Amino acid sequence: ASGRTQIADHPLALAPVSAPASSVDGFVREFLKNLNFTQGVPLSASSPNDRYLALAHTVRDYLMARWLEDQRGQREAQSKGVAYLSAEYLLGRQLDNNLLASRLTDVATEALAKCGIDIDDLRQQEVEPGLGNGGLGRLAACFIDSLATMSVPSIGYGIRYEYGIFRQTFVDGQQVEQPDAWLSLGSPWEFPHPEAAQTISFAGHTETYDDDGVERSRWIPAWNVQAVPYNYMVPGYHNGRVNTLRLWRSVATNAFDLRIFNSGDYEEAVRAQIFAENISKVLYPEDSTPQGKELRLQQQYFFVAASIRDFLTNVLAEDFDLEKLPERIIFQLNDTHPVIAVPEFMRVLVDEKKMDWDAAWAITQQCFAYTCHTLLPEALEVWSVDLLGRLLPRHLEIIYRINDEFLLAVRERFGDDEMRIRNMSIVSDFPERSVRMAYLATVAGAKVNGVAELHSQLLRDKVLPDFNEFYPGKFTNVTNGVTPRRFIRLANPQLADLITEALGAGWTVDLERLRGLESFAEDPEFRARFAEVKAANKRTLNTVLLARDGLSVPDGHMLDVMVKRLHEYKRQMLKVLHIVTSYEGIISGRVDVKDVTPRTFIFGAKAAPGYVMAKRIIHLINAVGSVVNADPRVEGRLNVVFPPNYNVTLAERVIPAADLSEQISLAGKEASGTGNMKFALNGALTIGTDDGANVEIRELVGDDNFFLFGMTEPEVEALWAEGYRPSEFYQKDEDLRRAIDLIASGAFSGGDRTTFEPVVSNLLYDDRFMVLADYASYIAEQGKVDAAYGDQDAWTRSAILNVARSGYFSSDRSMRDYIQRIWHTPPAY
Ligand code: 4GP
Structure with missing residues (x-):
């Protein structure tokens, strides 16, 4: 012994x-x-x-x-830590x-x-691990990098998807999804711990029982799976700190039935295994079927239940006084996907730890905070009561009780204003009885934050105004940020060296120091070197694209880049209309090709597998690209490049090479954007609307170094209110008409007018995101871009000023804001 x-x-x-x-x-x-x-x-x-x-x-x-x-x-440590709960981590290599x-x-x-x-x-x-889809997943990856770099005690929790998001291929210009087998050759970065698996239960029923004179509820689940933790290292930059990312994999409790196997029914013998493993198979399974919806809810509950249990049993001491939980932990809910953690936490405290409801609720309200990443109402998740009741019956009861008490408090405050009650109820009756997860998160969260100034303001005033009135001070803003380690140091080593030479070391962890570059913008020699770095990055990109996809970026072209998920609100369609307008000008002879600024347009975008219009737009981009690129009349001055399967690895090559960053969403729709920050930090100039973090970027870099166009959010609102008729814009604007007519004529579909008819009629008769209304202003601003690009030296000066003034967009600053406004954790231990 x-x-x-x-x-x-x-x-x-x-x-x-x-x-x-x-x-x-x-x-x-x-x-x-x-x-x-x-x-x-x-x-x-x-x-x-x-x-x-x-x-x-x-x-x-x-x-x-x-x-x-x-x-x-x-x-x-006895100090408070952060648990970041996120369905996505788009880590990159x-x-x-x-x-x-x-x-x-x-x-x-x-x-x-x-x-x-x-x-x-x-x-x-x-x-690269395909564990994320878009902005919020990459943001999570930037945040854990910053937390480690700042030595903040924290852990990231998520799901280890076996196939991640799909791998995109193009067949005849159309998106085809392939499984992304990122694990097939083994991942050296993960540490599986099957011995530490948690049992996660589902379905069944609930019952009440007498517990020494107290009536309590308990959940008798019907089936369960095992959640196996896989740990990943999250090293801080040059500080010796290594935090943890813990991703859960789902495996069957009894993976294999030998009795059935020996009876010869081999399929049935492994049925449980297949069923269980589906939970961590793919990110965002198609949810247009009831099975798909249920699988998503299973995923969400699976990972948050495992994470909460992990924290309570493995991090806290056995005799920890649960009343003190708010002093030890804050769970940050990255969008609505992890919000089912709220009733799970309550269930654990009340049913398992036998805490009194009110005490448990008071604790819960201090242990969660919620970040919203959208303004699109359809992106705020709801779960039907029917599904919730079947899959998580006890959680549904808990949600009902939270809602009852909440609405009681609302009545106390505002009287029996039934309209207001209906608007604020966590459980809505329309169009089917369902639970609004964003509302649940808002009621439960100590704080609710948007991800850019404008977004937070719209969230407060337009999306959740009643809640803001009811909970003064609950709403706050934390503008997103990106990690300069990956997106400058790794992605743009030559720029990093140039900056270090100018400013000395240290800027990588103190990005505001980039301000020091302002004076270098006035130095012709520095400008020449900066321009040389950009040119070198373009050559590197050319080599990469050639090897990867057989695509090229010709020398001397302006690199005009639009990379982001494909969504109508982001308006890739507006970019297409710009390209088609330039092309139409050339082939109609109205524009002398010699006057066209040579541009390569790079797209990178995946469409959600079930999003038909987004896929049509992808098809159209590819179709326009093949026609324009091959037309000798263009003399190679317009070049459309759409490498498939845009991911972090490719982003690291594209962003440093870009001249022009396209951030052209309809004002009021893009929550923040983070690509916009990465481009500015790498010396691309932005053409953008007054939307999301563009607003802050423009304020910082200055109007002279930013190409602004389009309606503002109040103008958008006003146009809607007055009745938006896109066809009127089509009628009025000759260039627009020519561009749309060219698409409709079949010029990009081998003469077939039906292929892109749905895209055209969507623009003319629906156009929810007002592409046509902003077209004229966009084209005019692109004219200014061409003119500005004509003076290369002045352009480079602006590019340097973009770098110098974008230090605010470091995710280190975002983390400091979270700590100060939301988490109140010690900066380090
Ligand atoms: C994204 C937003 O669309 C983007 O504006 C924002 O920068 C990013 O989150 C991070 O906050 N939203 C998503 C999503 O990725 O799935 O809703």
Whole structure:
């Protein structure tokens, strides 16, 4: 027994003694060791995948000591931490980021060179985890990077989707979804812990019972699955800190029935396994079927229930006084997907921990905060009462009670204003009885935040005004941010070096220092070097696109980029109309091709598999591209490039090369945007509406360095109120008519007028996002873009000023705002 105690006390039992030596020879040794002992091959017989995995394991080894130390610290700390609950983490590749964070890039490069290996070849082996869709998933990844870099005690919780978001391919210009098998060659960055699986239950019924004179409820579930944690390292930048991202995988409790197997029914023998594993199969399963909807709710409950249990049982001490929970944790709800955590938390406190309802509710209201990422009403999730009652019967009861008490309080405050009561009820009766998850989150959350100034204001005044009146001070804003580590240091190393040369080190963790570049904008020599970096980035992009998709970015072209999810509100259609207008001008002879500024238009966009109009727009972009690119009359001056499967890896090459950033959503629709920030930080000029964070970008970089067009949000409202008839714009504007007519004529569909007819009639007779209303202003502003681009030196000056003035958009600043306005956590421990 005494021997065991001694071992438990031994430093090695708590954490490895130290990281391997950070020398080239030390790295070589570790790398070869991993090749031999982890991959089981000698260098001479190793495949590129072996080498990549060995390299990744080596980097892990360097981070391990700090990771274990920080996990222990987090368990032992008595201070408050953050648990970020998110259905998505769009991480991007890990290798480079982890090398950068641990200052190992040079050592690793040299060490591998000594082994005869070009580290660049190994970089290409890494398949990025497809665990996110768009903005909110990438935001989550930026936030955990910043939290680690700022040493904030925190953990990210989510789902380890086996296939992630789909891999996009184009067949005849149309999107075809393929499974994204990102795990097929193994992921060296994850640490599975099957022994720490949690049981997560579903369905069944509830009952009340007498618990020593107190009537209590309990849930008798019908089936369950196991949630297996997979841990990922989240290293801070140059601070030795390593936080954790914990993603859950769903497996069957009894994966395999030997009795049935032996009876010969092999399919039935593994049915439970297939059923259970579906939960963590894909991100955002198609939800147009009832089965799809149910699967999404299963996913949401699955990961938040596992995360809450994980925190309560593995992080808190066994004898922790639950009344003190608000001093130890805040769960940040990243949009509505994790909101079912609220009734789950209540269920655990009331049913399992036997806490009094009011006490539990008071605690819950301090332990959650909610971030909304949208303004589109259809994006605010609702769950039918029918589905909720079947899948999570106890949670539905809890939601009803929360709602009853909430509405009682509303009546007390505002009287029996039935209209207001109906508008504020968490449970709505129309069009079917359902639970409004955004309302539940708003009622439960200590704070509710939007993601840019304008968005937060609209959220408060237009989307949830009654709640704002009822809960003064609950609503706040935190403008989004992006991590400068990945999006400048890794994505744009040459710019990073130029900045360091000008400003010295330190700006990577204190991005406001970029202000210092303002004076360099006036220095011709600096401008020339800045322009050279941009040109080099374009050449790199050209090489990448050529290898990846056989596409090219010709020398001397302005790079005009629109990369983001495909959605009508983002208005890729407006961009298409601009291209078609330029093209039509050339082929009709009204514009001399020699006067056209050579531009390459880059698109990157996935459409949700069930979003038919978005897919038609993708088809149209590709169709326009093939016609325009091939037409000799254009003389190569317009070039449309649409690489499929836009992802973080490609973004890191596209953004640093861009000249013009397209942020052209209808005002009042884009919550924030984060791509807009990445472009500005990499010296692209924005053409944009007064929407989302564009507003703040423009304020900071200045009107002279931003191309503003389109209606403002109040103008949009006014036009709606007055009755928007898109066809009137079509009738009035000759250029617009020519562009639309050209599409309608079949010019981009081999003469077939039916192919894009739905797109055209949607524009003419519906046009919910007012593309036609903003067309004229957009085209006029694009004219100014061309003129400005004509003076390259002035353009470069503006580009530098964009970089210099965008330091505010670091996700480190966002995290400081969250800490100050919402979490009230100590900045570090
Ligand atoms: C996105 C918003 O569309 C975008 O404006 C914002 O920058 C981003 O969240 C992060 O806050 N929303 C989503 C979504 O990704 O799925 O609703």
